[in-house]
Amino acid sequence: MRKVLTGNQAAAWAAALASVDVVAAYPITPATQVCETLAELQASGHYKGRYVKVESEHSAMSALLGAASAGARTFTATSSQGLAYMHEMLHWVSGARLPIVMVDVNRALAAPWNLWSDQSDSLSQRDTGWLQFYCASNQEVLDTTLMAFKISERLRLPSMVIMDGFTLSHTYEPVDVPGAEEVARFLPPWREPSALDPKRPAAYGALALPKEFTRLRRRLENDMQRALETILEISSEFEEAFGRSYGLIEPYRVGDAEALLFCAGAAASTMQEAVDALRARGKAAGGVRLRVARPFPTYSVRALSRPGVPWAVVDRAFSPGSGGVFRQELEAALYPLSRHPSVRGYIAGLGGADVTVELLSEIWEDAVLDRKDSTEAWMEDAR
Amino acid sequence: MSETARAAKKSIPEPELMSAGHTACQGCAATLSMRYALKGLGSETILVIPACCWTVLAGASKRTSLSVPVLHAPFAGAAATACGVKHGLVSRGDDSTTVVAWAGDGGTFDIGLQSLSGAADRNEDILYVCYDNEAYMNTGIQRSGGTPRGAWTMTTPEGADRPKKDLDAIVEAHHPRYFATATPAFAEDLVRKFKKAREVKGFRFIRILSPCPPGWKYDPEATVRYSRLAVQTGLFPLYEVEDGNFRLNRALTPRRPVSEYLAGQGRYRGLSADSVARIQAEIDARCAGLEKR
Structure with a gap:
């Protein structure tokens, strides 16, 4: 169905269509509308997951660390200072190999205060082990967010879907919003085989010695490189299902x-x-x-x-x-x-x-x- | 076996969810606390542990001293991570597992306070436990908001000049469903409180006073004695608050003089007689207040 949506609304619709289990989010200009739209979509029954209205961005990503470790499909959105505030958590969740998807609405980092778009927030996080997708239209925001869940879950790496503050986040464009059943065929439910479970006592994220630490880091880098191919594979699956094509x-x-x-x-x-x-x-x-x-x-x-x-x-x-x-x-x-x-x-x-x-x-x-x-x-x- | 020992054996569950082979210092009360806490909580429990002594005590990489799942998390976010685990479990259909944030005083009084406040304010369905050894012990004894006035630490070589932060009042101000204090010398009381906390839905908080031989500078065999004296002197009253209803678990009168508790702890070696009198007066005033509550 074609709708006229802002980039923020397109992101929220994508999270709802992806049948996300847990959202944890905190408002920040210009990403606030993602949080608001998700609340509306929850009220209207389009978003059926849980919504934790946390007290900070650091806690938003901490809550997603917990929820994704428990096997939930998770989503959040932020911008600028909020993204910077999450920094240590971004490293943590990629090291923990959790397929969290986040929308970042590009906005400059202070000081001095500035509300508008540049890429200093997302590029400050380029070394955190997250996939980064830069979108150029609201349709692409929706499509990329949907694909990001599938890519992240296949690679067990988190994804950051990035759009320009105001230029996309607050600009209305016609967006083709696919039906829930179509999306469900493209993106089946996430099943985490090693989710936290009292029946399987184990420690997650415990102290690793240099040898195993290096091996884990190397595996992460191998999977990052493999991601180039995986992204293209899933883009073709997406094109087959929805007729729109995206490359690297x-x-x-x-x-x-x-x-x-x-x-x-x-x-x-x-x-x-x-x-x-x-x-x-x-x-x-x-x-x-x-x-x-x-x-x-x-x-x-x-x-x-x-x-x-x-x-x-x-x-x-x-x-x-x-x-x-x-x-x-x-x-x-x-x-x-x-x-x-x-x-x-x-x-x-x-x-x-x-x-x-x-x-x-x-x-x-x-x-x-x-x-x-x-x-x-x-x-x-x-x- | 004496009458008391038989009674204790009956009242404390036998299953052990903490194993030998942990890496704690001799006489560590944080291990006693964990052992008894898990006896109260049972195996249907998931622990979230931020940076603290227990990051190390739980074991490195594939080895773990705990028979329940542990999710390690960064220092500032224990409460938020725990509530994320709870939401994740519920979304996958598990409504019954108890999710516990298990943090030290640094991770609770200081760097984790925002996250704790948020979770308490939202009445998240988690149990937050602070094992309070009154300083940053894992990094080698630096002052935290939980360090009492007069105590030596590496960053307060002349003795801390500020009083211990009243965390209990801060937590109570969030209207938690359940609040309790506990310490391992009173093991049955501690186990009972964890059993009770397991049954309550919503935000629960337990602060455990956890004596620390290397940090407090006393001989390891004295841990239980200091844990007991803290209660007997009224310095650490045992009480619980259920939905705002306060209950003292042990009478505060008569009580022993606080000098008995302070004596033998190297961290208090520099205290003057005036300082001891001041601590005694503070305890007396607080106990009088609690007795009227």
Whole structure:
């Protein structure tokens, strides 16, 4: 059924359709509406699971640690400071190999206070062992959340489904909401074989010595790498069931491109418009949207890379002292190629600053010169 | 066998859910507390243990000294994790397992207080147990909110200058379904309280005073004596509160002078006669209040 939904509402509908057993959540702008919509969906009987209205984000993720260890399918949503407050728990639940699914609504981290979108919150958590999916539309938020449960449960790794604050979270778009029976066929109930059970006394998360600790960490990394394939498998299953297809990256008019824009999130839709505008002016522009950032799709970006075709990475987050996060990751992925192209970074769209067609066109025009001088530039919207 | 020993044997369940081979220090009251608590709770129990001595005592990796499931959890979130376990179990159709958060005083009085308050406020169907050894013992004896005034710790070399935080009042202010104090010298009382807590639905809290030989600086064989003296001097009154109804479990008058409890504990070696008199006066005032309650 087609509905007009915000990104937040699409996320809540996905959790309800996924027959989640336990939600634990705490309000934070701009993710609050996910918590509110779930409460409405519970009241109207669409969400049949339990809902713990905890007193903090740290407790939200702690409660999900408990619930998922007891074998429940679990969900929460947060943003920015809330995600940062969960930090130690994020490491814990991936180490515990729990298939928790969380929506993060991108918002800048303070200080100073800022309510608007950039990717500094989610990218600060890139080393926590969570899969990361960056969405570019509200339909994709719903679809990715549904897929995330299946992917997480198959790999026993938690998933973070990410959307831009306000740009997606508060913008209404038509969304195809599948029926509960259709979803149930795609996503059968979760059965955790080693769930906490008084009939099977065992200790979970007890002190591990260096040798076994290293083995567990290595297994986690192996499964992260395996995830690239699993995500594609489950995406095909999803396409078969619902007719919509998603990859690890999304190339746009890259065939004969002389330089490639590279970004994640809703700005990637603007990027397609910028590519079209440049093409209309006779410029051979192309772009690549990063959809899955953890695990990083190294081989997919290598396959698109051609010698002499520079990449222009639009970073909405940076690591102070070492620069744009996706620029560094792309450089690391391409560097082993014998004739690797240059990668130039552009810091833009911080704290909700607009990433416009004009700004992206300017970035592309700069990148195509392939000057190979400095690796990073700070961009501001000229308006 | 004496008459008393026979009675005790009858009143304390025989099944052992804690095994030998745990890694506690000699004379550890936290192991006595766990052993008796599990006798009261029975095997249909799941423990959530945040960072505390019991993180280590439960055993490393595949070995465990407990015959009930244990979910280890980060320091600040014992109560929230426990309520998550409860919701998870109920969602899978298990309504009967008792879920217990088992935390030290650091994890309760200090870093875990927010999570504890949230769970108590929501009347979550869990039992929260604080085994209170009155300092961060697992990290090597640093002051916590549970450390009494005058006690030496590694971070209060001159003796703690602040009184022990009144956690019991904080917890009671959340209107828990059941609240109790216990200490292992009064084993039957402790077992009875855990049996009772198991039967209550909603938020339950038990604080156990848990003497600690290396932290309190006394000889390991004196653990039960200090556990007993804490009650006999009125420093640690045994009582319970069911839905707001207060009941003293042991008369507070007559009581022994607190100097008997303080003597022999190295952590109190630096106390002046004035300080001892002050502690006695505080105990007398508190006991008078409880007797009128």
